Amino acid sequence: xxxxxxxxxxxxxxxxxxxxxxxxxxxxxxxxxxxxxxxxxxxxxxxxxxxxxxxxxxxxxxxxxxxxxxxxxxxxxxxxxxxxxxxxxxxxxxxxxxxxxxxxxxxxxxxxxxxxxxxxxxxxxxxxxxxxxxxxxxxxxxxxxxxxxxxxxxxxxxxxxxxxxxxxxxxxxxxxxxxxxxxxxxxxxxxxxxxxxxxxxxxxxxxxxxxxxxxxxxxxxxxxxxxxxxxxxxxxxxxxxxxxxxxxxxxxxxxxxxxxxxxxxxxxxxxxxxxxxxxx
Amino acid sequence: xxxxxxxxxxxxxxxxxxxxxxxxxxxxxxxxxxxxxxxxxxxxxxxxxxxxxxxxxxxxxxxxxxxxxxxxxxxxxxxxxxxxxxxxxxxxxxxxxxxxxxxxxxxxxxxxxxxxxxxxxxxxxxxxxxxxxxxxxxxxxxxxxxxxxxxxxxxxxxxxxxxxxxxxxxxxxxxxxxxxxxxxxxxxxxxxxxxxxxxxxxxxxxxxxxxxxxxxxxxxxxxxxxxxxxxxxxxxxxxxxxxxxxxxxxxxxxxxxxxxxxxxxxxxxxxxxxxxxxxxx
Numbered sequence: 001x002x003x004x005x006x007x008x009x010x011x012x013x014x015x016x017x018x019x020x021x022x023x024x025x026x027x028x029x030x031x032x033x034x035x036x037x038x039x040x041x042x043x044x045x046x047x048x049x050x051x052x053x054x055x056x057x058x059x060x061x062x063x064x065x066x067x068x069x070x071x072x073x074x075x076x077x078x079x080x081x082x083x084x085x086x087x088x089x090x091x092x093x094x095x096x097x098x099x100x101x102x103x104x105x106x107x108x109x110x111x112x113x114x115x116x117x118x119x120x121x122x123x124x125x126x127x128x129x130x131x132x133x134x135x136x137x138x139x140x141x142x143x144x145x146x147x148x149x150x151x152x153x154x155x156x157x158x159x160x161x162x163x164x165x166x167x168x169x170x171x172x173x174x175x176x177x178x179x180x181x182x183x184x185x186x187x188x189x190x191x192x193x194x195x196x197x198x199x200x201x202x203x204x205x206x207x208x209x210x211x212x213x214x215x216x217x218x219x220x221x222x223x224x225x226x227x228x229x230x231x232x233x234x235x236x237x238x239x240x241x242x243x244x245x246x247x248x249x250x251x252x253x254x255x256x257x258x259x260x261x262x263x264x265x266x267x268x269x270x271x272x273x274x275x276x277x278x279x280x
Numbered sequence: 281x282x283x284x285x286x287x288x289x290x291x292x293x294x295x296x297x298x299x300x301x302x303x304x305x306x307x308x309x310x311x312x313x314x315x316x317x318x319x320x321x322x323x324x325x326x327x328x329x330x331x332x333x334x335x336x337x338x339x340x341x342x343x344x345x346x347x348x349x350x351x352x353x354x355x356x357x358x359x360x361x362x363x364x365x366x367x368x369x370x371x372x373x374x375x376x377x378x379x380x381x382x383x384x385x386x387x388x389x390x391x392x393x394x395x396x397x398x399x400x401x402x403x404x405x406x407x408x409x410x411x412x413x414x415x416x417x418x419x420x421x422x423x424x425x426x427x428x429x430x431x432x433x434x435x436x437x438x439x440x441x442x443x444x445x446x447x448x449x450x451x452x453x454x455x456x457x458x459x460x461x462x463x464x465x466x467x468x469x470x471x472x473x474x475x476x477x478x479x480x481x482x483x484x485x486x487x488x489x490x491x492x493x494x495x496x497x498x499x500x501x502x503x504x505x506x507x508x509x510x511x512x513x514x515x516x517x518x519x520x521x522x523x524x525x526x527x528x529x530x531x532x533x534x535x536x537x538x539x540x541x542x543x544x545x546x547x548x549x550x551x552x553x554x555x556x557x558x559x560x561x
Contacts, residue, residue: 013376020368021385024433027404034403047407092296099292103285111297118304120547122494124518125540128533129314130307132322137302151303154296170281177281183288212393214497215519229395233501248403251396258391266384269391270441277442277483 028255035061035248042244057245062253065235065246071253074231077142081217081227082210085149089157089206090199092150097161098191102173112162119155123215131219140220148220149210157202160275164198165191204265204272211258228254315533320526332534336521339528342509343535346517353424353513354492357431361488362481365436369443370473383444387437398501401430405502416503423503423511430498435491439484446480447473479554486550493543514539 033050034042041055049055066072100108130148134140139147168191176186214229222230232254235247262269285292310322315332319325336343368386372379389397405416405426416422450473458468474481496515499505505512505520512520518539522532 010374010376013371013374014378017368017371017376017378017382021382024385024389024437027400027433030404030407031400042403043406043410047403047410092299095292096296099285099289103282103289111293114305115300118300118308120544121304121308121540122515122536122543124496124515124536126304126307126311127519127536128522128529129311129322130303133302133307133310139302147299148303150296150299151301154300154304158296174281177284183285184291187292208391212391212395212497214393214395214500229393229497232399233395244403247399251399254396255392258393259388262388262391263384270387273438273441274445277480277487 031248031251031255035245035252037061037245037248039243039245042248059249061245061249065243065250066253068243068246069226069231069234069250071228071231071250074226074228075253075257077217077225078211078227081142081145081149082207084143084146085153085210086203086206088146088150089153090203093154093157093202094161094192094195094199095187096154097158097165098187100158101162101165102170112158115155115158117155118152119159123152127215127219134220142221142225145217145220148216152216153206153209156276157206160202161195161198164195168194198275200268201272201275204268205276207261208269311533312537314530315537316530318530320529325530328530332530333538335531336535336538339531342512343514343517343521345509346512346514349424349511350493350495350513353427353431353495354489356428357435357492358485358488360428361432361435361439362484364432365439365484366443366481368436369440369447372440372444373447383441386440389434390438392434394495394497395501397430397434398498401426401433402502405429417506420507420510423506426502427495427498427511430502431492431495434498435488439488442480442484443477446477450476482550482553486546486553489546490543493546514542 030047034047036057036059037046037051037055038057038060040046041049041051046055096111100111131140134144134148138144172190173186176190177183181189212229213227214233217225217227218230218233226234232247232250235250236242314322314325316327316329317325318328318331372383376382392400402416405422409415409418409422414422416426454472454476455468458472463471494515495513496519499511499513499516500519503511505516509517509520514535518532518535521528521535
C-alpha cells in the first residue's frame with residue numbers, strides 16, 4: 001500500500017516539474033514563433049497565435065534584422081572580445097595569483113585586498129570616469145577593451161586562483177627551482193598544469209559575464225563596434241518605434257550560441273556555478 | 281624560492297596590475313573625487329563639496345523613488361526565488377524520472393543575457409496584458425511584477441543548482457535515523473534538511489540580494505523606467521542621471537558613490553554572516 005502511495009506522489013511531482021518546464025520554455029517558443037510573423041501580427045493580442053498564411057513571412061525578419069544591425073559582425077566582435085578577454089584573464093591572473101600567494105609581504109597582501117574590494121564595487125561607480133579615461137588613452141577599440149576586461153575580471157579570478165594555489169604543497173615548486181628551473185619555467189611546467197580544473201571553472205564564469213555584458217561595450221566602443229547585446233538594444237531606435245519582427249528574429253539568433261554553449265559545456269558550467277557560489 | 285621569485289614582479293604581477301589600475305583603480309579614485317565636483321568633462325572640474333549629494337535628493341524625487349522600487353523588488357525576489365528554487369531542488373532530489381533533463385531546462389535561462397531576456401519578456405507580458413487592453417508601460421505595477429517574473433525565471437535555476445548540491449550532501453544516515461525514529465515529512469524538513477543546508481541558504485540569499493540591487497540590463501530592456509521613471513531602479517537611475525542630462529554628471533557620480541556604499545554594506549554583512557557560521561561549525 002505504501003509502495004503505491006509513493007509511486008503516485010512521484011507522478012504528481014513529475015507533472016509539477018513538467019508544468020514548470022513548460023513555463024520555462026514557453027517564452028522562448030513565443031519568440032521563436034513570432035520571428036516568422038510579420039511585424040503587424042506580433043503586437044497586442046496576436047502574440048500567442050501561431051503563424052498562419054496571412055502572418056507568415058518566412059525568413060524575412062531574419063534577413064531584415066541581420067542586415068539592419070549587422071548581426072554577423074556583432075557576433076564576430078562578441079566572439080573575439082570574449083575569447084581574447086578570457087584567455088588574457090586566465091594567463092595574467094594565474095601568474096599574478098601565484099606571485100601574490102608565494103611572495104609574502106605587505107605589498108602583496110595589499111594587492112590581494114584591493115582585488116577582493118574590486119569584486120564588491122558595482123560598475124556604476126566607475127562607469128563614467130572609466131569610459132572617458134579609456135577614450136583618453138585610446139582603449140576604445142576591440143583590442144583595447146580587452147585590457148579593461150582583464151582589469152575588471154582580475155578580482156574574482158585572482159581570488160579563485162590564489163584560493164587553489166594556497167592548497168597545493170610548496171615542495172613541488174621548490175624541487176623544480178632547486179633543480180635549476182627559473183620561476184618562469186617552474187610556473188609554466190609545474191604550477192600551470194595543476195591549475196587546469198580551476199582555470200576551466202573561471203573560464204566558464206568569465207565567459208558568461210563577458211558574452212552577456214552590455215554596459216561596458218556600449219559605453220566604450222558602442223558607437224563604432226557593437227557586440228550582440230549592444231546591437232540588439234540598438235534595434236530599439238527612436239521613440240517607441242521597434243521593428244518587433246526583426247527583434248524576434250535577432251533574439252533567436254542571439255540565443256542559439258548560448259544554448260549550444262550550454263549544452264556542450266553543461267557539466268563544467270554547473271561545476272563553475274557551485275565553485276563560484278562557495279567562493280564568492 | 282621566495283627570494284628569487286620576488287625579483288620577477290614585473291613579469292608575473294605587473295601586466296595584470298596595469299590592467300587593473302587602468303580599468304578600475306584610477307577610474308574609481310577619480311570618480312570618488314569627482315563626486316565632490318561640478319564637471320562636464322572629467323578633466324575640467326571645480327570643487328563643490330557635498331552639493332552633488334544634496335542635489336541627488338532635492339532636484340527630483342526619482343532617486344529616492346528608485347531606491348524604494350529597488351528595495352521592494354529585491355525583497356520580493358529574494359523571497360520568491362529562494363522558496364521556488366528550494367522547492368524545485370527538493371523535488372529533483374526525490375528520484376523523479378527525467379531529473380537530469382529537468383535540471384538542464386531549469387538552469388538554461390540563466391545563461392541568456394539581460395538585454396535578450398528583457399525583450400523576450402516584453403513580448404510575452406505585452407501579449408498577456410493585451411488581453412486586458414493594457415500594456416507593460418500603462419501602469420508601474422505591471423513593470424514591477426513583470427521584472428519580478430523575469431527575475432524569477434532567470435534566477436530560480438541557478439539557485440536550484442546550489443540547493444541540489446547541498447541537499448545531496450546531507451548524510452543519508454541522518455535521514456534514515458530520522459525516519460526510523462518516526463519523524464514525519466515536516467519534522468525532517470525543518471529539523472534536519474533546512475539546518476543542514478543553512479550555509480547554502482545564506483549564500484543564495486546574498487546572491488539574490490546583490491543581483492536584485494545591481495539589476496540594470498533587464499530593467500533597461502523591459503521598461504526602461506517607463507512610465508515616468510516609476511519603474512526605474514537604482515542602477516538605471518544613475519545611468520540616466522549621467523547621460524540624459526548635461527550638467528548632472530557630478531550628481532550621477534554622487535549617486536554612484538552612495539550606491540556603492542549600499543552594495544558594499546550588503547557584502548560586508550554577508551562576510552560577517554558567513555564568517556560567524558564557519559566559527560560555529
